[in-house]
Amino acid sequence: MTAPKGRKDKADASRVRILDAAAALFRERGFAAVSLRAIAAAAGMQAGSVYYHFESKEQIVVEVLNLGIAAVHRAVAESVAALPTSAAAAEVIGTGIRSHFRALFQFSAYTSANVRIYGQVPAAVRAANLPVRRGYEALWDGILDRAAAAGAVRPAVDRRAFRLMLIGSINATLEWFDPDRGDVADLAGRYAAILLHGLLQPGEDAAWAS
Amino acid sequence: MTAPKGRKDKADASRVRILDAAAALFRERGFAAVSLRAIAAAAGMQAGSVYYHFESKEQIVVEVLNLGIAAVHRAVAESVAALPTSAAAAEVIGTGIRSHFRALFQFSAYTSANVRIYGQVPAAVRAANLPVRRGYEALWDGILDRAAAAGAVRPAVDRRAFRLMLIGSINATLEWFDPDRGDVADLAGRYAAILLHGLLQPGEDAAWAS
DNA sequence: TTTTCTGCCTAACGTTTGTTAGATTATTGT
DNA sequence: ACAATAATCTAACAAACGTTAGGCAGAAAA
Numbered sequence: 001m002t003a004p005k006g007r008k009d010k011a012d013a014s015r016v017r018i019l020d021a022a023a024a025l026f027r028e029r030g031f032a033a034v035s036l037r038a039i040a041a042a043a044g045m046q047a048g049s050v051y052y053h054f055e056s057k058e059q060i061v062v063e064v065l066n067l068g069i070a071a072v073h074r075a076v077a078e079s080v081a082a083l084p085t086s087a088a089a090a091e092v093i094g095t096g097i098r099s100h101f102r103a104l105f106q107f108s109a110y111t112s113a114n115v116r117i118y119g120q121v122p123a124a125v126r127a128a129n130l131p132v133r134r135g136y137e138a139l140w141d142g143i144l145d146r147a148a149a150a151g152a153v154r155p156a157v158d159r160r161a162f163r164l165m166l167i168g169s170i171n172a173t174l175e176w177f178d179p180d181r182g183d184v185a186d187l188a189g190r191y192a193a194i195l196l197h198g199l200l201q202p203g204e205d206a207a208w209a210s
Numbered sequence: 211m212t213a214p215k216g217r218k219d220k221a222d223a224s225r226v227r228i229l230d231a232a233a234a235l236f237r238e239r240g241f242a243a244v245s246l247r248a249i250a251a252a253a254g255m256q257a258g259s260v261y262y263h264f265e266s267k268e269q270i271v272v273e274v275l276n277l278g279i280a281a282v283h284r285a286v287a288e289s290v291a292a293l294p295t296s297a298a299a300a301e302v303i304g305t306g307i308r309s310h311f312r313a314l315f316q317f318s319a320y321t322s323a324n325v326r327i328y329g330q331v332p333a334a335v336r337a338a339n340l341p342v343r344r345g346y347e348a349l350w351d352g353i354l355d356r357a358a359a360a361g362a363v364r365p366a367v368d369r370r371a372f373r374l375m376l377i378g379s380i381n382a383t384l385e386w387f388d389p390d391r392g393d394v395a396d397l398a399g400r401y402a403a404i405l406l407h408g409l410l411q412p413g414e415d416a417a418w419a420s
Numbered sequence: 421t422t423t424t425c426t427g428c429c430t431a432a433c434g435t436t437t438g439t440t441a442g443a444t445t446a447t448t449g450t
Numbered sequence: 451a452c453a454a455t456a457a458t459c460t461a462a463c464a465a466a467c468g469t470t471a472g473g474c475a476g477a478a479a480a
Contacts (some may be wrong), residue, residue, distance in 0.1 A: 010456085010457075011456075011457075014457080014458095045457090045458065045459085046458070046459055046460075048458080048459065048460070048461090049457070049458045049459070052456085052457060052458070053457090
């Protein structure tokens, strides 16, 4: 982020500092264990000041949760949209998987905050995050439905269950994979190979075979 | 659990009620958001009474985390030990996967409490749970090492990474699979087929092919 | 029946929390 | 330079928290 210019940019910069601090702390300790004072301190201000930028602690966590998904959604949507319309199902899905992994670790404070705490935040927070979650799920459903319509998907596969398995399995890697020690693209390739083998008709995943 | 008899059994019954209540609440709201008063109320007593049974809130959550893993560990260890020594690697690993799934959903309050909150509890709590975690990981490492020694595992497979993928992917199903709507054994079979295909030499997973 | 002991209740403590309202400071526009 | 406004500080509030120590009730033992 460039140096702030003008008032609007200064408020934006403070806002980002608050969100960055909150995401890192929420992912590490959970929503309830992180005080406004701790977030403010990490953002370089006092707790009362946070209320100039956000109405409540809950509003902060909703934003963190939304940003966690938005980053991944954008990455997958853009990379898939950039493929030629003639791309094979395996290529489309494989690309989506790769992009999901890339964004997952690029914005890991936000994405892992979401993965870790979504299930334990107040119900109102979950409800506020739900539309964004549904949007990302719909993106994948679209990808999988198009693959099925092209005849690439094995008929026995329940596509909803597959999508749940795909997102769940990949997101679980946040808990153990260290991008400073391993290659995210390599990990993505391995997961794509396994997942595509379970999804597609024999021969459709040849380019991704492990 | 049978009706309590005598004093020791009464204390044990109260202790179990506290742990059951804590597990259910922790998994739903996280450690910090659940007060002692809430746990006590759910267990049918007042908050001060909990201190007769446990030294601290942290001791409660350590027990919950430990029990979450112990249940799964016992299930996998017992089912694998019950197999004939001549059992094929695919059979051993598939059985382990099945048992992991079964215990995961049978004791889901405890297992999902562990899966969901382990990463956000105080460091001392994590440290106290670590030996139990390491024990379960070692169980799987043993299973996988024996399969490799028998020549059933593809040489390119990093067995540590595989074990992390196996446990991570399976545990992630806690977030979306509803055992009242679907069959756990069926889900386990599907996961085993996919995982074994990624792990074993060609032909070694024939009985589990999907 | 009386005594002992377990298991729970209760009131209270010191600390922490999210939040508010007013004051102050820093920045921008004229 | 001054005025306006944004951005932050500060003190305070009511509520909630984990925990403690003493008391009480009921069950079991003598």
